[in-house]
Amino acid sequence: MTVKLDYDYIEENLILQDLTCALCTDPLLEPVCAQQCGHTYCRACITASFRRKSECPTCRLVLTLDDFHPVYTRSFLNQLNQLLVKCKFCSEENIQRGNYEDHAKMCSKKPVSCAAADLNCPWTGRHNKLEEHMKTCPLMQVRPMIVELKEKMKRQTEQIQFLYTMLEKISANHQETCKEDYSGEAICDVCDESCSHNGSNNGLHYCPQTDICQKCLNKYRP
Ligand SMILES: [Zn+2]
Ligand SMILES: [Zn+2]
Ligand SMILES: [Zn+2]
Ligand SMILES: [Zn+2]
Ligand SMILES: [Zn+2]
Ligand SMILES: [Zn+2]
Known part of the structure; x- marks a missing residue:
């Protein structure tokens, strides 16, 4: 299972294998680990895998999804957060993955939707046009x-x-x-x-x- 991300990893082939998920082969996202065997996967990947079979996909140990707990090891999470990525919208490089969400909020090229999207306003556009749209959006009024x-x-x-x-x-x-x-x-x-x-x-x-x-x-x- 591959999640659609708003960024690309820089030099993905140099990323340590320990930081990647055996299921999607990308760097781990929300890593979860089973104590019984120590194997670690992205939460979304292992959840999808358990829908097919209740075992660890690497060592075949029979487990339940509840056996996988979030990884809290600070140094491990730091390594993941420090991976460098490139924004797909503005092409800015060398953003730390852990900071990407902050970048996305400010990114001048990432499409955003109107705050009245919950009332079916269909507008999406660039961040810097949003304010202008919201001023004239009849649904916002x-x-x-x-x-x-x-x-x-x-x-x-x-x-x-x-x-x-x-x-x-x-x-x-x-x-x-x-x-x-x-x-x-x-x-x-x-x-x-x-x-x-x-x-x-x-x-x-x-x-x-x-x-x-x-x-x-x-x-x-x-
Ligand atoms: Zn994965
Ligand atoms: Zn295992
Ligand atoms: Zn950007
Ligand atoms: Zn009565
Ligand atoms: Zn009546
Ligand atoms: Zn609108």
Whole structure:
């Protein structure tokens, strides 16, 4: 499995084999290691490999994915972070791999997307054009409002859900001790149709003479 990276390694053939993954043959990314055999792989590579077979791909020892733990050895991680890479977008060379993310944030040629991409703004472009786009993007102008509305709606749905849960609970508790004697028929207070008021219809009933049929309950339930 080869991950698509935004950089190329410089002089990849000179990189120590200890720093590479036997599965993708590239320098390790998020290295994980099994204590039982000491073999180390990229997290993504070993995860993909275990989907096919539950063994260490090098020594064939039967293991589970949980046997692979992140490598924390500082000197080892430092060596990986210090590998030199070249940015695929601006061609700047000799960036330490560990610093590439910082470079990518500033890279003048890496395409970035609009902050309203979550509202389906299709714009992508160079970093230095982003600010200009965002100033005129119609979605950016309504974005704060939409985000606020979405949050409000989510909150209201939760509140309604809470009230329904309460009403159903109160109704169910009441029906256990209800002394009212309907002979099986009641009138729904919402739709005026007749319904049976006992607990079997999953509608709501409170005393005195308050009934909501199952159809109405389902219609308004969030
Ligand atoms: Zn790998
Ligand atoms: Zn092994
Ligand atoms: Zn760059
Ligand atoms: Zn936009
Ligand atoms: Zn009804
Ligand atoms: Zn009752």
